[in-house]
Amino acid sequence: MVILKIYNSYSSNRLIYFVKSDILLREKLDNAQKWGDCVLREEKKAEKRQELVGVCLGCFVEKGLTVTTTKDLCKAAKLQNGGIYYYFSTKEEIVLACAEEAISRIEKAAFGIVFEDISDIQSMMDHLGELADKMSPTMRFLVGVCVSREYGEKVKPSLVRLAARYPYYTGRIAEILGCTDEEVAPFVHLSILAINNYMIFAERALFDPQIEAVKKELSRLAERKGRNNR
Structure with missing residues (x-):
């Protein structure tokens, strides 16, 4: 009887261990997936940002530095008004990237x-x-x-x-x-x-x-x- 109790206790602990291990593994996989998705998003954002630099440079060259507005840049880039600020923090950042x-x-x-x-x-x-x-x-x-x-x-x-x-x-x-x-x-x-x-x-x-x-x-x-x- 004592041996049976010990065995049951051991089996229960092993089961808990495997369940916890499975949960931790799933969490790690989820985190890895989230990290991978984040890296992919940032890479795509960087690619789009570089594409926008070329578009904005063309806009500045055509219209002039002082008269070109962010609305003009968004229109040239086929973005909604203000959409360019998803890729750049300020207009200054856009200008310097274009330079x-x-x-x-x-x-x-x-x-x-x-x-x-x-x-x-x-x-x-x-x-x-x-x-x-x-x-x-x-x-x-x-x-x-x-x-x-x-x-x-x-x-x-x-x-x-x-x-x-x-x-x-x-x-x-x-x-x-x-x-x-x-x-x-x-x-x-x-x-x-x-x-x-x-x-x-x-x-x-x-x-x-x-x-x-x-x-x-x-x-x-x-x-x-x-x-x-x-």
């Missing part, structure tokens, strides 16, 4: 042309001129952000990060041309200055003389590399 995107587009397009066409200096400079025409509205939006009292100081870190990448590009160009960074650096910066000025002011007079000087010097460096490789 970062503008910097990225100009940088990737310009240096993409450089590294694709640098074997033909004339072609490279012609393509950079075409890019300047194409990206001029985007650059003017970016300048508007930079000179704005509201956003100017806050966009500076993005510009500083861009400037910090110039030595890397200079080094790659120098390597391709077979020269030192010091030889090519002034002409990289002169090209950047000329293209920026042209995108902002749309004046060939600010662009052509500087670009001609750059073409002449880069061609000389490329020819020197050719002679050294013979």
